Amino acid sequence: xxxxxxxxxxxxxxxxxxxxxxxxxxxxxxxxxxxxxxxxxxxxxxxxxxxxxxxxxxxxxxxxxxxxxxxxxxxxxxxxxxxxxxxxxxxxxxxxxxxxxxxxxxxxxxxxxxxxxxxxxxxxxxxxxxxxxxxxxxxxxxxxxxxxxxxxxxxxxxxxxxxxxxxxxxxxxxxxxxxxxxxxxxxxxxxxxxxxxxxxxxxxxxxxxxxxxxxxxxxxxxxxxxxxxxxxxxxxxxxxxxxxxxxxxxxxxxxxxxxxxxxxxxxxxxxxxxxxxxxxxxxxxxxxxxxxxxxxxxxxxxxxxxxxxxxxxxxxxxxxxxxxxxxxxxxxxxxxxxxxxxxxxxxxxxxxxxxxxxxxxxxxxxxxxxxxxxx
Numbered sequence: 062x063x064x065x066x067x068x069x070x071x072x073x074x075x076x077x078x079x080x081x082x083x084x085x086x087x088x089x090x091x092x093x094x095x096x097x098x099x100x101x102x103x104x105x106x107x108x109x110x111x112x113x114x115x116x117x118x119x120x121x122x123x124x125x126x127x128x129x130x131x132x133x134x135x136x137x138x139x140x141x142x143x144x145x146x147x148x149x150x151x152x153x154x155x156x157x158x159x160x161x162x163x164x165x166x167x168x169x170x171x172x173x174x175x176x177x178x179x180x181x182x183x184x185x186x187x188x189x190x191x192x193x194x195x196x197x198x199x200x201x202x203x204x205x206x207x208x209x210x211x212x213x214x215x216x217x218x219x220x221x222x223x224x225x226x227x228x229x230x231x232x233x234x235x236x237x238x239x240x241x242x243x244x245x246x247x248x249x250x251x252x253x254x255x256x257x258x259x260x261x262x263x264x265x266x267x268x269x270x271x272x273x274x275x276x277x278x279x280x281x282x283x284x285x286x287x288x289x290x291x292x293x294x295x296x297x298x299x300x301x302x303x304x305x306x307x308x309x310x311x312x313x314x315x316x317x318x319x320x321x322x323x324x325x326x327x328x329x330x331x332x333x334x335x336x337x338x339x340x341x342x343x344x345x346x347x348x349x350x351x352x353x354x355x356x357x358x359x360x361x362x363x364x365x366x367x368x369x370x371x372x373x374x375x376x377x378x379x380x381x382x383x384x385x386x387x388x389x390x391x392x393x394x395x396x397x398x399x400x401x402x403x404x405x406x407x408x409x410x411x412x413x414x415x416x417x418x419x420x421x422x423x424x425x426x427x428x429x430x431x432x433x434x435x436x
Contacts, residue, residue, distance in 0.1 A: 062086065062366070065193060065203040067181055067216060069096055071163060072338030072355030073209030078169025079116050079363040088203075089170060090195070092180035092210075096167065100159030101235040101316060102262055102270025104129065104349035105356075107147070107154050108431050112360040121165045126155030127265040130247040134415060137254025139300040142415040146424045156249075156262050156270065158237065162352070181215055186332045205371065206334045207362070209355070212321060214340035220331045226321035229345050229394070231257070231401050232277040232284050234292060235316045238309045241267040244302055252299055253412075255403050259296055259303045271306045272346075276401055279319055289315060320345050322394060325387035330375045335362065342386035347396040348427065350389050357433055358382055364436040377436075385433045392427070 062085050066077045069091035077089045105122060113119040132145040147154040167175075180196040184206065191206045208216035212226050244250075249262040257275035264270050273296065277284050287295075292315070293307045323343045329336040338355035361381055365374035399411055415423075 062204045062371070063202075064088070064205045064207065065090060065191070065201065066207045066209055067193075068092075068209035068211060068214075068338075068340070069175060070098075070209060070211060070338065070355075071159075071166065071352050072340075072359055073207070074163065074166035074170055075118070075356045076207050076209060076337060076359035076362060077174070078118065078166055079359055080366070081170055081174070082116055083363060083367050085366075087170070087174060088201070089175045090179040090181065090193070091175065091177050094178050096163070096175070096177070098160045098163045099316065101237050101272070102156055102264050103159050103162070103352045104262070105155050105157060105162070106350070106353045106430060108433060109353040109356050110153065110155070112357055112435050116360070116363075118165075118169065121168075122157065122162065123153065123155060125161050125165065125265060126153075126157040127263050128247050129154045129156050129249060129263070132249045132251060134251050134253060135300070136412060137252050137256070137299050139252070140412075142253070142412055143418060143423050144420050145427070146420055156264050158264055158268070158270070159352075181210070184216070184219070184334065186334065189333065191333045204333065205366075208334060208336045208340045209338045210340050212323070212339040212343040214336065216334060217326075217336055217340050220334070220336075221326060224323060224326060226323055226343060228279045229320040229322060229397055230276060231274045231397070232281060232317060232319045233272055233274045233346070234287065235270070235272045235318075236310050236314055237264070238269045238271065238306055239267075240309045242269065242302075242305050242309060244269065244305075250302060252303060253400050253408075254299065255405070255408065256295065258400055259299055261302060261306055269306060271310070274320070274401065276403060277319070281319075284317065287317065288312070320397075322390055325390050326383065328379055329383055330379045333371070333375075335375060335378065337362065341382070342390055344386075344390045344393045345397045347393040347400065348389060348430075350393065350430065353430075354386055354389055357385075357435065361433075361435045368436060381434050385429075388429055 066089045134142045259273045262270040337358035
């Protein structure tokens with residue numbers, strides 16, 4: 062089958078790589094003039110690695126990742142609240158630098174099948190074909206188009222004009238520290254306080270990925286002007302691990318983005334056009350599932366396309382992925398609302414609830430991630 066993938070991010074390259082492996086004629090179109098990624102660290106759950114095993118992508122990712130055993134949640138006064146236990150089955154959860162993951166995925170797509178500087182202008186469909194029109198004048202016809210063009214997807218906007226990303230109410234800073242700071246490996250730390258959250262996540266070779274989130278107005282000029290000294294001052298009363306990480310962070314290389322998600326869509330397909338990744342179900346990062354759900358989309362779509370006729374495959378994909386990713390969006394939104402509260406009373410109630418809840422019970426709340434059907 063002749064397939065176009067719009068967008069060369071994690072979801073797009075995964076889909077393209079899997080479909081190339083299974084014998085399809087795939088072309089990837091990226092609007093930017095390079096494949097360089099801007100990002101820090103991310104998590105890949107055991108659910109995702111398990112799904113990739115049959116396509117031989119998992120091994121390379123596991124080799125470049127760091128194992129993650131648990132996530133500890135603490136208050137900004139370093140009081141232990143609870144922990145989320147990972148690796149509850151035989152498969153590991155790992156952390157990996159976004160750039161490293163992207164480089165791995167690129168190797169599964171022939172370089173001459175990736176077209177840069179191709180920004181989609183519009184598309185037109187017949188019953189069994191899709192014709193793409195690009196801003197540079199190129200036109201091509203395909204049997205299937207996979208839209209992996211991100212949270213501000215032009216394809217999704219064409220299909221669902223009212224599906225606009227919703228601001229979550231907080232902004233996020235991220236970075237990667239290359240020094241050995243004597244912070245426990247295989248354990249991620251999250252500190253929740255009145256002023257926001259600060260997370261520290263181990264990567265391979267003693268690197269650390271960090272992030273912090275603060276309640277803010279959308280496009281808040283105060284936070285857009287923040288640099289390293291501002292962050293150090295802002296989190297000066299947080300535990301020593303936070304201060305060590307910010308002290309080790311270089312002046313440059315700090316990323317800042319406002320956080321958004323999408324209201325769950327009723328469908329990810331329109332004729333022979335299918336949405337995956339953030340184009341379909343952008344979520345806040347509170348469950349660390351953004352990249353993982355994009356990869357699951359790609360695996361599910363590939364499985365189904367190779368197992369049945371295209372109409373049946375798309376219908377089944379739609380049923381499986383809309384239902385599952387809706388849970389992720391809503392659960393992540395709920396976690397963010399609780400974690401970002403600045404109310405003293407609500408924080409006290411939340412922290413007491415976390416302390417009383419067993420780690421096993423907390424882990425059960427995200428057990429549904431392991432149960433996603435992929436075909």
